[in-house]
Amino acid sequence: MIVNIELENSEDFVFIKQLLEKIKGVKSVSVQEGEYEMIEGVPAHVFEAIENYADSVKEDDCISSEEFFENARKKVCELYSRK
Numbered sequence: 269m270i271v272n273i274e275l276e277n278s279e280d281f282v283f284i285k286q287l288l289e290k291i292k293g294v295k296s297v298s299v300q301e302g303e304y305e306m307i308e309g310v311p312a313h314v315f316e317a318i319e320n321y322a323d324s325v326k327e328d329d330c331i332s333s334e335e336f337f338e339n340a341r342k343k344v345c346e347l348y349s350r351k
Contacts, residue, residue, distance in 0.1 A: 275281055288294050305312040331339075
């Protein structure tokens with residue numbers, strides 16, 4: 269399990285680090301300085317990855333909304349008929 273803790277007061281980091289290191293099974297405690305650059309509420313690296321993916325999608329990779337809802341209706345019927 270990975271846990272991220274954001275501290276407003278960086279002076280508390282020493283205390284938190286010592287506390288976490290006492291917990292059995294803790295492998296490492298590290299700090300990243302600074303804030304993530306955010307774009308529209310998303311970290312910049314994630315936003316860029318989504319943007320790159322969007323640029324790579326071709327028209328023939330997409331389906332129409334009619335096809336989407338037809339597939340969704342089929343799936344709903346399939347799920348309800350299993351009961």
